Amino acid sequence: xxxxxxxxxxxxxxxxxxxxxxxxxxxxxxxxxxxxxxxxxxxxxxxxxxxxxxxxxxxxxxxxxxxxxxxxxxxxxxxxxxxxxxxxxxxxxxxxxxxxxxxxxxxxxxxxxxxxxxxxxxxxxxxxxxxxxxxxxxxxxxxxxxxxxxxxxxxxxxxxxxxxxxxxxxxxxxxxxxxxxxxxxxxxxxxxxxxxxxxxxxxxxxxxxxxxxxxxxxxxxxxxxxxxxxxxxxxxxxxxxxxxxxxxxxxxxxxxxxxxxxxxxxxxxxxxxxxxxxxxxxxxxxxxxxxxxxxxxxxxxxxxxxxxxxxxxxxxxxxxxxxxxxxxxxxxxxxxxxxxxx
Amino acid sequence: xxxxxxxxxxxxxxxxxxxxxxxxxxxxxxxxxxxxxxxxxxxxxxxxxxxxxxxxxxxxxxxxxxxxxxxxxxxxxxxxxxxxxxxxxxxxxxxxxxxxxxxxxxxxxxxxxxxxxxxxxxxxxxxxxxxxxxxxxxxxxxxxxxxxxxxxxxxxxxxxxxxxxxxxxxxxxxxxxxxxxxxxxxxxxxxxxxxxxxxxxxxxxxxxxxxxxxxxxxxxxxxxxxxxxxxxxxxxxxxxxxxxxxxxxxxxxxxxxxxxxxxxxxxxxxxxxxxxxxxxxxxxxxxxxxxxxxxxxxxxxxxxxxxxxxxxxxxxxxxxxxxxxxxxxxxxxxxxxxxxxxxxxxxxxxxxxxxxxxxxxxxxxxxxxxxxxxxxxxxxxxxxxxxxxxxxxxxxxxxxxxxxxxxxxxxxxxxxxxxxxxxxxxxxxxxxxxxxxxxxxxxxxxxxxxxxxxxxxxxxxxxx
Numbered sequence: 001x002x003x004x005x006x007x008x009x010x011x012x013x014x015x016x017x018x019x020x021x022x023x024x025x026x027x028x029x030x031x032x033x034x035x036x037x038x039x040x041x042x043x044x045x046x047x048x049x050x051x052x053x054x055x056x057x058x059x060x061x062x063x064x065x066x067x068x069x070x071x072x073x074x075x076x077x078x079x080x081x082x083x084x085x086x087x088x089x090x091x092x093x094x095x096x097x098x099x100x101x102x103x104x105x106x107x108x109x110x111x112x113x114x115x116x117x118x119x120x121x122x123x124x125x126x127x128x129x130x131x132x133x134x135x136x137x138x139x140x141x142x143x144x145x146x147x148x149x150x151x152x153x154x155x156x157x158x159x160x161x162x163x164x165x166x167x168x169x170x171x172x173x174x175x176x177x178x179x180x181x182x183x184x185x186x187x188x189x190x191x192x193x194x195x196x197x198x199x200x201x202x203x204x205x206x207x208x209x210x211x212x213x214x215x216x217x218x219x220x221x222x223x224x225x226x227x228x229x230x231x232x233x234x235x236x237x238x239x240x241x242x243x244x245x246x247x248x249x250x251x252x253x254x255x256x257x258x259x260x261x262x263x264x265x266x267x268x269x270x271x272x273x274x275x276x277x278x279x280x281x282x283x284x285x286x287x288x289x290x291x292x293x294x295x296x297x298x299x300x301x302x303x304x305x306x307x308x309x310x311x312x313x314x315x316x317x318x319x320x321x322x323x324x325x326x327x328x329x330x331x332x333x334x335x336x337x338x339x340x341x342x
Numbered sequence: 343x344x345x346x347x348x349x350x351x352x353x354x355x356x357x358x359x360x361x362x363x364x365x366x367x368x369x370x371x372x373x374x375x376x377x378x379x380x381x382x383x384x385x386x387x388x389x390x391x392x393x394x395x396x397x398x399x400x401x402x403x404x405x406x407x408x409x410x411x412x413x414x415x416x417x418x419x420x421x422x423x424x425x426x427x428x429x430x431x432x433x434x435x436x437x438x439x440x441x442x443x444x445x446x447x448x449x450x451x452x453x454x455x456x457x458x459x460x461x462x463x464x465x466x467x468x469x470x471x472x473x474x475x476x477x478x479x480x481x482x483x484x485x486x487x488x489x490x491x492x493x494x495x496x497x498x499x500x501x502x503x504x505x506x507x508x509x510x511x512x513x514x515x516x517x518x519x520x521x522x523x524x525x526x527x528x529x530x531x532x533x534x535x536x537x538x539x540x541x542x543x544x545x546x547x548x549x550x551x552x553x554x555x556x557x558x559x560x561x562x563x564x565x566x567x568x569x570x571x572x573x574x575x576x577x578x579x580x581x582x583x584x585x586x587x588x589x590x591x592x593x594x595x596x597x598x599x600x601x602x603x604x605x606x607x608x609x610x611x612x613x614x615x616x617x618x619x620x621x622x623x624x625x626x627x628x629x630x631x632x633x634x635x636x637x638x639x640x641x642x643x644x645x646x647x648x649x650x651x652x653x654x655x656x657x658x659x660x661x662x663x664x665x666x667x668x669x670x671x672x673x674x675x676x677x678x679x680x681x682x683x684x685x686x687x688x689x690x691x692x693x694x695x696x697x698x699x700x701x702x703x704x705x706x707x708x709x710x711x712x713x714x715x716x717x718x719x720x721x722x723x724x725x726x727x728x729x730x731x732x733x734x735x736x737x738x739x740x741x742x743x744x745x746x747x748x749x750x751x752x753x754x755x756x757x758x759x760x761x762x763x764x765x766x767x768x769x770x771x772x773x774x775x776x777x778x779x780x781x782x783x784x785x786x787x788x789x790x791x792x793x794x795x796x797x798x799x800x801x802x803x804x805x806x
Contacts, residue, residue, distance in 0.1 A: 003437045010361075010436035014368055014429075021372050025379055029727055040727065067728050071386040092390020093719075093735075094728025 038065040038096060043075040043089045043111065046118035051109070053124070060104050060130030068095045075122065076112030080318035086112040086247075104130030108317035114251040117266050120313035150301030153195055157301040158308065163199035163293035167222035172337040176227030179220055181209060183228065193232040194296040194325075198225045198335070202292075226336035233329035235340040241330025244323055248315070252282040257334035259284030267311050279311030285334040292335060299328045345593040347531075348581075357578050357591070360436050360556075363419060371422035374492065376724060381489020385726025389739075391485035392724030395716045397492070398482050403710040405522070406702055414526030418519060418575040423495050424512050427503025428560065454507045457514060457562075463609040467520035468616055472658060474517050475620050476651050479627060479639035509560040512575060524613045525699045526571040527599035527692075532592050533565065533574050533581070540588050541566025549580040549589065556582030565589055570599035572610070600692055600765055603772045608684075611691030612663065618694055618796065619658030621701040625803040629708055666691065669788035673770070677785035681773050689773060690789050693765040697793050700758020704751040704804050711742040748805045755804070759797040763790045 033040070042052040048071070058064040068077050068089045078086035079099065087095055089111075101107070111122035150157055186192060187201065187208075196204075202225050209216045209224075216224075246255070252267060254260040259282045267279045285291055303324055306314030319327065348354045356362050373396065381393035388394040409417045429435050433450030480487050495516075502511040512519050535541050541549070541564075549565045552558035556579045559565065563573050565580045580589045626632065627639045627650075638646035670687045673679075679686065718734040729735065743750075763786075770786040 007434055007437050010364055013364075014371075014435055017368050017372050018375055021375055022379060025376070025725070028729070029725070032727070032729065038728075069385060069726060069728065092385045092387030092726040094723070094726070096728070 038067040040067050040069065041077075043068065043070045043077070043122070044072050045116040046121035047116065048072060050122045051111075051124040055124060056109075056126045058099065058101055058126055058128045060101055060128055062100070064099045064101070064126070066097050066099065068097060069093060073115050074113050075115050078110060078112045079126065080108040080110060081320055082107070088113065099126075101126075101128040101130075104128045104132070110318055112247060114263065117263060119251075119263075123317075148300060148304060149194055149297035150305075153295075153297050155295070155298050155301060157298055157305065160290075161197065161293040161295075161298060162289050163197065163291075165199060165202065165218070166288040166292055167219050169219055169222075170337055171219070171222035171226035171335070173223070173226040173230035174337065174339050175220075176223035176225070176230075179216070179223060181216070181224060183224060184208065187228055188231050190232055193228060194300075197295040197298070198222075198229070198292040198332075200295070201225050201228055226338070229329075229332050229336055230338050230340065233326075233332075233340065237326040237329050238333065238338070238340050240323065241326040241328070242333075244319070244327045245330055248318075249327075252311075253285060254282075257285035257331070259286075280307075280309075282312075285331050288335060291331070296325070296328045299331060300324055303327060343595060344534075346536075347591045347593055348587075353591075354581075358582050360582075363578060364436055366420040367422060367425050370420050371425055374422040374496070378489050378492045378496070380724050381485040381487075381492065383725065384485055386485055387726060388483045388485055389713070389716045390720060390723070390726045392720045393485045393488045393492070394483065395713075395720035396724075397488060399710060399713050400717050402706060403714065406706040407710065410522055410525050410529070411699065411703070412529060413531050413576070414529030414571045415522055415574060415576045416529075416531070418512060418522060419577050421512075423516070424499045424503065424509050426496065427500035427511065428509065430500065431503040431507075432557065452504050452507065455505055457506050457510045461514060463607070464514065464520050464523075464613060465609050466514055467517060468609060468613055470515055471517040471520055471613075471616055471620075472655065475616075475623075475658075476654060477642060478624065479636070480642055482628075483640075508558075508562050509575065513561055513573060520613055521617060523572040524610060524617065524695060525702075526574075528597045528696060528699055529571060530594055530596050530598075531576075532571055532594055532598070533576055533578075533589065534568055534592055535565050535584075535588050536590055537588055538566050540586055544586070544588075548583040548585060552579075553583045553585070556580075558583070569602050569605055572599070597696060597761065597765070600695065601768070603689070603769075606688050606692055608688055611688045612659070614691045614694040614698055615662045615666070616658045618698045618701060619654075619662045621698065621705050622796070622799060622803070623654050623657060625705055625708075625800060629705075630803055666694075666789070666792055669792040672788040673785040676787070677770075677774060677782070679774050679785055686773050689769050690766060693762045693769055693789065693793070696761035696765060697758045697796065700754045700761070701796075701800050704754045704758075704800060707747050707751050707754070708804055711747055712744070713739075714742055715740040751804050752801065755797050755800055759793055762793045766790050766793065 032038075039053075039056065041056070044050060044052065056064070056066075066077075068087070070089045070091045070093075073091060075089040076086045077089050077095075077097065078084065084099065087097055089095055105128055107126040107128060109124050109126060111119055113119075115122065183205065187205065193201075202221055205224050205228075206218070206221050209221060245253075250261055251263045252259075252261045254264065261282065264282050267281060283290065302312065303319070304314065304316035306312050306316075315324070348357070377393040377397050380391050380396075384391045384393065405417055429450070431450050431452040431454075474481065474491070477487070481491055482488075498515065499511040502515060503509070541547075546553075547564070548555075548558070550558045550563075559580055560577055561573055561575045565574075565584075568574055581591075627635055630636075634646075635650070638644075638650040641647045667683070667687055670690050671683055673690075674681070674683060674686060715737065716739060718732075718737040722732045722735040723729040766786045766789045767782065770782040770789075774782065774785065
């Protein structure tokens, strides 16, 4: 081999290996994405940008392949208003998910792992195209067609709703059931239960029972209130509510509902700049005065709309209506004893 | 005591041929380009990004635990960073494009300027290392920063080659090169001439100026007067250009370069302090239990980081050399030595070379084997894009050799202390050859005490 041809061979080798390598990297990525048809979805804590891209699109009936990866800490991925299980999104690793939507609409995907103070801001949307008549209604759309209870009842969910009276002991549905008191059917209906706070129900039942069952103490009446609540829920609903609470609420409100979750201290101290809004220490569901003064409709409103100026996220696009009510039912377990141990 | 390795069959043709070296350089360059790309466009998660895992775990382990202790500047002979610039400078990848003795002076795109005389030392290299060290907490963990830094190295190396002659970047600027150069004095391998008299008589000086067979020394070293490994890049050009086969590769005792009392310089002495101080600081920041210190090192640009940077610079340029100066001066007082303190200070600083290398080995052992298993997923999925090229993407993190690492670290540190102490004693003898054994010992003791304190600090930080 002459010096000239050796030099030519060496140059070709260099160009082939180095430039080829660089080309192969991007070509490889393109080939993999084309073959799998998977879009790469990056998860980062909200302060670093959240989901990238934040808006996805899909077509009804056609699988949407997503390759999820976290660029920082562990996140989770779930799609609101669906029953697809959440998947973990691990730092530097890829997790493939395939979603097939059967209804058009705007779906919200969100992080299910407590990744930071602004975790709840980690949300994105999937616009699913398809026949208009099948369209899934967004929370906003639903609110105009079928307003939630707090709207129809005209509740001011930002105003304080405190109970004028509270029980001396934790009310028990079982004790209430064993009192031998027949509660008028009107008090047991779902509409009545959802529209009235336990304190209001207590006041009504106190009046109802004052003449016929004068032996009932105030705490006995609270046991009847607990029974009314239990009559309007089920073990299944409480189990679902418990699971929802554990994965979405406990980090702030605390596992025991005492408002002492791992994020609670930070929420009480963080500045506007850090959270993008005002925050307050989370509500304690163990506080009888505030909980027994709130109706299920009020709690539903707070959950789906969020607490403006408090740091409470809005869950309207995430939870289905049934999930929201299940969660509301579960919140009363911090006040009432039940046989439906979740 | 030397053994001529060129006598081994096949080694001579392998070293004289340009192809084996070129192939290694191209492979290294491929890995380097991949590391830059992965750093810039891959996942920001360090332990799943090829740039962090390959450069700061695999390459670092190879360099610190094998290459530097055993072959000194062997890495420099295949290092990809100066290679593109050198090719442009030469106008050739493999062979000199011209003929005759000027072949090594650059026929490509380079202006071929001489490196300024005032900068013909390693102070710039010292500064470059300190600069990189200030940002090391983010460099070592954030792929993008690593990618940018590697690309910057490449850019500066190419630029330097286009302006200056030969490998000015490697010789005067490369932060890693200074590190390797200092510790290469301990390696049991050297490139040396067999008969210096033959070099003096050989007026064409093809080893320095180049010939049809190869380029003049890229490292601007005249092999005939080579006394230590520090500035020999082991590129093999002199083996190719010497018409008398007077250049060879020797196997020699460890640390042979420290036996020479000549050629000791303040810039090299400070390199020893910088490296020793850096390994102390890194051990505290990266492996120590102080969260605030770690946070300060990561928070580049903040007041806390500025405090950390000032402390770090004070440690490597002020505190360590200051304490060492006090130890040297105390030794002189005890031994009633009249040798200028500056000269003694510089000479004794060379005893910190084995101590420093041992410290870096112990430090590297602490994290290399704990993190080496990240290599397997990173090879299969270098960018964190979900690839599985070799089926190893899902391999779980598994720390290796956890039970023996503390013992190995202790062994390395104590071995380094003993080696440093022996070197101190040898240098004390050189400094005052006429004084007796007792005087030599009293001059050595404060410096040995300094080495002992540093070793104890490292044992506390690394082994606990």
